[in-house]
Structures are given as C-alpha cells and as structure tokens.
C-alpha cells in the first residue's frame with residue numbers, strides 16, 4: 001500500500017480554502033481584521049478547518065461546547081453556529097484584549113448570546129468547572145505545552161461520545177523533530193498517547209496544521 005497522499009501544494013490549499021462553505025461577510029470581516037494584526041494572524045483557525053469544526057458540532061448534539069484559546073473569535077463563531085438553538089459555548093482566553101475583540105466579533109456575527117468568554121489561564125477555568133460530564137464538543141487551540149493537561153482536565157468533563165479536537169498537532173511540521181524542545185515534546189507525547197488511549201477513539205487529520213479528533217468512549 002502506498003502511503004503517498006495527494007500533495008497539498010499552495011494552489012490546492014487555496015482551492016480547499018475557497019471551497020469552504022459558510023464564509024459569510026461576518027467571518028470575512030474577522031479574517032480581514034485579524035490579517036491586519038500582522039504576524040500574529042497566523043494564530044487564527046484556518047477558514048476550512050473552522051468550517052469543519054462547525055460541521056462536527058452540527059453532527060453532534062450541539063448542547064455545550066468549550067474552546068481553549070479564542071484569539072479573535074473566528075473558530076468560536078463557527079462552533080457557536082454549529083450549536084443547537086439552546087446550545088452554549090464557553091471560550092477560555094488568557095489575554096483580556098483578545099477576549100474583548102472576540103466578544104465584539106461573536107456579537108457582530110450574531111452568536112453572542114450563545115457565547116461566554118472567560119479570561120484567564122484556561123487550565124484554571126476548566127478545573128473550576130464541575131467534574132461531571134458536561135461538554136459534547138471541545139476545541140483545544142491554546143499554548144501547546146498545556147495540551148496534555150487540557151486533555152486530562154477535559155476528559156472527565158466530556159459526555160460519552162463527546163468529541164475533543166486538538167489543533168496544530170503538526171506544530172508547523174516540526175512534530176517529526178527527533179530533538180524536541182519542551183513544547184514540541186508535549187505535543188509529541190499527546191499525539192503518541194492518543195493512538196492507544198483506551199479512553200478515546202482518535203484520528204489525526206492532515207488538515208491545516210494537523211487536527212486530531214478524540215471521541216470519548
């Protein structure tokens with residue numbers, strides 16, 4: 001069996017992006033405003049991946065979701081749009097200014113009522129939540145060194161069948177580095193753990209900078 005997938009070059013990547021459904025004016029405005037922030041725009045969830053997250057949320061019960069790392073609210077808008085009518089999204093963001101920008105953006109996109117944004121270290125926010133099955137969907141997209149802790153803190157708070165998604169599992173391609181720094185080592189550790197972790201079924205997708213889905217058993 002060949003392991004050679006179709007190579008996604010720049011043109012094909014753009015084609016995929018241009019064919020992501022649901023990129024309406026509100027989302028394009030966030031894209032443009034985030035792009036104007038300069039280099040840190042790279043942190044925004046890729047449009048095609050955000051569309052995929054919305055789809056995943058729609059495929060589930062869409063009752064309660066959590067996002068770890070919110071930045072300008074791009075992914076949050078799409079997750080919130082995937083929720084059921086009464087569904088809610090809890091966003092965890094360390095930086096108060098980014099939280100403010102995200103608040104404005106989710107409000108402008110018409111999903112503000114569904115979204116709560118808590119400012120502070122996400123691990124503290126998660127650990128302050130009742131340890132009982134609560135969430136149907138989680139999107140982990142904050143400091144990479146924290147991923148293993150986010151995973152362990154989220155697991156007991158997920159419903160059976162709930163989905164935890166992890167962004168940037170390729171670490172911009174560095175994930176194969178045999179001599180990792182501690183950030184990279186944390187991600188390599190999580191990636192390796194998830195393959196055989198009996199608590200979840202998982203799959204790693206070659207989307208954007210790598211996205212892993214872990215469904216809680």
Ligand SMILES: C[S@@+](CC[C@H](N)C(=O)[O-])C[C@H]1O[C@@H](n2cnc3c(N)ncnc32)[C@H](O)[C@@H]1O
Pocket residue numbers: 043044045067068069070071072073074075076092093094095098120121122123141142143146
């Ligand atoms: C990659 S960006 C998130 C992108 C966002 N999910 C989106 O859809 O565009 C990472 C965000 O995590 C935040 N962050 C970093 N460390 C954090 C922590 N310990 N707790 C909460 N948020 C954190 C950063 O301030 C940044 O806004």
